[in-house]
Amino acid sequence: MNEKDIVIGIDLGGTTTKFGMYTSEGTCLETWTIPTDTNEAGKQIVPNMCKSILSTLVDKNYTSKQLLGIGIGAPGVVSQEEGTVKNAFNLGWAKTQDIRKTFQQYDLDVPLYLTNDANCAAYGEASVSHASNIVFITLGTGVGGGVVINNSILTGTANSAGEIGHLHSSLNYGFTCTCGNENCLETVASATGIVNVAYVESKTFMEDSKLQKAIENDEEITAKLVFDLVKENDKLACKGVDVITYDLGVACANIANIVNPESVIIGGGVSQAGNILLHKIVSVFEKVAFPLVRQSTDIKLATLGNDAGITGAAQMVIQGEAKYDENF
Amino acid sequence: MNEKDIVIGIDLGGTTTKFGMYTSEGTCLETWTIPTDTNEAGKQIVPNMCKSILSTLVDKNYTSKQLLGIGIGAPGVVSQEEGTVKNAFNLGWAKTQDIRKTFQQYDLDVPLYLTNDANCAAYGEASVSHASNIVFITLGTGVGGGVVINNSILTGTANSAGEIGHLHSSLNYGFTCTCGNENCLETVASATGIVNVAYVESKTFMEDSKLQKAIENDEEITAKLVFDLVKENDKLACKGVDVITYDLGVACANIANIVNPESVIIGGGVSQAGNILLHKIVSVFEKVAFPLVRQSTDIKLATLGNDAGITGAAQMVIQGEAKYDENF
Numbered sequence: 001m002n003e004k005d006i007v008i009g010i011d012l013g014g015t016t017t018k019f020g021m022y023t024s025e026g027t028c029l030e031t032w033t034i035p036t037d038t039n040e041a042g043k044q045i046v047p048n049m050c051k052s053i054l055s056t057l058v059d060k061n062y063t064s065k066q067l068l069g070i071g072i073g074a075p076g077v078v079s080q081e082e083g084t085v086k087n088a089f090n091l092g093w094a095k096t097q098d099i100r101k102t103f104q105q106y107d108l109d110v111p112l113y114l115t116n117d118a119n120c121a122a123y124g125e126a127s128v129s130h131a132s133n134i135v136f137i138t139l140g141t142g143v144g145g146g147v148v149i150n151n152s153i154l155t156g157t158a159n160s161a162g163e164i165g166h167l168h169s170s171l172n173y174g175f176t177c178t179c180g181n182e183n184c185l186e187t188v189a190s191a192t193g194i195v196n197v198a199y200v201e202s203k204t205f206m207e208d209s210k211l212q213k214a215i216e217n218d219e220e221i222t223a224k225l226v227f228d229l230v231k232e233n234d235k236l237a238c239k240g241v242d243v244i245t246y247d248l249g250v251a252c253a254n255i256a257n258i259v260n261p262e263s264v265i266i267g268g269g270v271s272q273a274g275n276i277l278l279h280k281i282v283s284v285f286e287k288v289a290f291p292l293v294r295q296s297t298d299i300k301l302a303t304l305g306n307d308a309g310i311t312g313a314a315q316m317v318i319q320g321e322a323k324y325d326e327n328f
Numbered sequence: 329m330n331e332k333d334i335v336i337g338i339d340l341g342g343t344t345t346k347f348g349m350y351t352s353e354g355t356c357l358e359t360w361t362i363p364t365d366t367n368e369a370g371k372q373i374v375p376n377m378c379k380s381i382l383s384t385l386v387d388k389n390y391t392s393k394q395l396l397g398i399g400i401g402a403p404g405v406v407s408q409e410e411g412t413v414k415n416a417f418n419l420g421w422a423k424t425q426d427i428r429k430t431f432q433q434y435d436l437d438v439p440l441y442l443t444n445d446a447n448c449a450a451y452g453e454a455s456v457s458h459a460s461n462i463v464f465i466t467l468g469t470g471v472g473g474g475v476v477i478n479n480s481i482l483t484g485t486a487n488s489a490g491e492i493g494h495l496h497s498s499l500n501y502g503f504t505c506t507c508g509n510e511n512c513l514e515t516v517a518s519a520t521g522i523v524n525v526a527y528v529e530s531k532t533f534m535e536d537s538k539l540q541k542a543i544e545n546d547e548e549i550t551a552k553l554v555f556d557l558v559k560e561n562d563k564l565a566c567k568g569v570d571v572i573t574y575d576l577g578v579a580c581a582n583i584a585n586i587v588n589p590e591s592v593i594i595g596g597g598v599s600q601a602g603n604i605l606l607h608k609i610v611s612v613f614e615k616v617a618f619p620l621v622r623q624s625t626d627i628k629l630a631t632l633g634n635d636a637g638i639t640g641a642a643q644m645v646i647q648g649e650a651k652y653d654e655n656f
Contacts, residue, residue: 158625162588
């Protein structure tokens with residue numbers, strides 16, 4: 001190992017913080033996780049991150065001088081320029097956090113590449129797709145997104161590009177979103193949204209359905225249960241999934257009509273439903289997207305799973321992605 | 329004037345071809361138009377263009393050696409790389425046209441910058457806005473669009489980025505679009521679409537309305553008439569315009585949530601309706617766009633009018649925009 005040959009990628013989540021140690025060629029040497037301590041307004045989160053990096057470097061016989069840089073994907077509104085994260089409420093961070101300063105206090109004064117967690121996963125998926133232009137949609141508790149153009153993360157004029165979860169759904173279920181608006185895509189197409197839709201549809205559903213019975217018996221309803229029941233051809237489950245995949249298909253078409261990326265990549269926990277989800281989305285996409293866009297933009301499932309964040313974070317360092325913020 | 333100090337920008341339309349002669353600093357020296365001869369499958373269009381440039385150069389005491397380059401915005405599917413235009417049916421061009429070759433045959437073997445007409449207008453509007461990131465929507469007979477990111481036209485993976493006219497409308501009027509799909513934005517928000525909507529709405533409209541009477545009397549209905557009647561508070565006209573501005577407001581929000589540009593700029597003939605149109609679009613945008621996007625992306629009217637195309641075409645040459653095709 002030469003000097004400056006180690007890269008750290010970090011995926012900062014509300015429950016765990018995931019780390020990857022990579023060579024400057026992107027080979028993964030080690031991954032590990034620590035709990036994310038959201039107590040006391042999350043004031044230990046960044047110090048814990050620093051300590052964990054320092055101790056792992058020692059364990060592996062590296063020094064911080066060998067670090068080419070550290071990449072971090074974080075929830076909330078992230079500023080590469082300022083080295084800060086704000087509005088990351090699920091971390092307990094109501095106030096703006098100066099990440100760069102804390103890293104410097106821990107003698108980790110190396111190039112720091114910060115981006116939003118969904119952007120970071122998008123960058124990871126783009127790098128393994130060997131694609132320079134992709135849009136990533138993550139379907140989890142919420143719906144997030146990231147846009148990669150010319151190998152750079154599109155941040156937008158206020159770090160708010162890729163807000164796919166807040167595309168306006170044409171379904172008009174009237175659910176209020178965490179952002180304060182009504183009928184955002186996230187309110188129907190997230191794991192929570194799928195459950196919301198199932199409850200609403202069950203109220204007027206008259207056919208035989210296991211999902212219907214589970215709702216009537218006050219059992220716990222999850223997105224996974226709904227998709228599992230689709231495999232059994234449960235009619236209410238199918239109806240619910242048709243509703244959300246319609247909306248996702250329209251969203252993919254609208255995104256692809258604007259950006260015409262090589263692919264729209266669908267990840268996040270809900271994407272574990274796999275081809276059931278994908279095929280339904282694609283069938284709507286093919287009806288709705290502009291013909292040339294339909295022929296040239298692929299809709300596909302993500303491949304990195306939980307490693308998308310740390311991969312993207314490391315790739316930001318390797319590809320010198322900090323430049324994006326100066327350009328946009 | 330030094331050598332290579334003259335730039336020609338061309339806006340190729342179905343009725344007229346508009347030319348602008350500029351300095352390499354972008355100062356306009358001359359504009360002129362010639363009819364677009366769509367006879368015989370439009371075979372004279374490019375030769376006429378070349379002859380008109382050559383004769384104007386002579387008139388103004390310039391030589392073709394002084395040309396820094398020629399920019400062209402053309403309808404259809406345009407390839408900068410190949411120097412071709414295809415699918416420009418309103419020019420009579422059913423077959424692919426090798427524009428670059430014809431220019432070379434006329435001894436105009438200078439750098440040629442080709443893009444789609446809506447992209448070209450977008451580039452013109454971006455240049456006068458001094459903005460590096462904008463989305464342009466042109467509301468004319470159809471609805472077109474262009475996306476400018478980091479001062480470059482976003483072409484997409486198959487030259488199909490910015491197909492704003494084919495965003496899926498949530499209105500479900502069921503109009504079939506020229507692209508073959510149903511419910512594209514263009515089917516309701518173009519000049520033709522506004523008239524379509526007025527006819528459909530009039531069928532169930534029961535209140536007193538001049539527009540309603542004009543329709544009943546088989547008078548000619550135009551988008552301009554509808555907007556003129558909105559100024560008189562005609563109820564059917566207001567209803568029609570509310571419908572289309574709702575859809576445009578949602579489209580602007582969805583676009584801005586994905587790209588978060590500095591502004592979404594609305595141009596084309598319909599935009600001459602001015603603030604009546606703009607204010608209604610903005611009021612929907614503000615309800616629907618993600619809060620941070622709403623605060624950071626402006627919705628505004630275009631300022632260049634019919635000169636957007638020639639300005640953008642000249643700016644492509646001045647800013648060396650041919651690079652975009654290699655990058656995307």
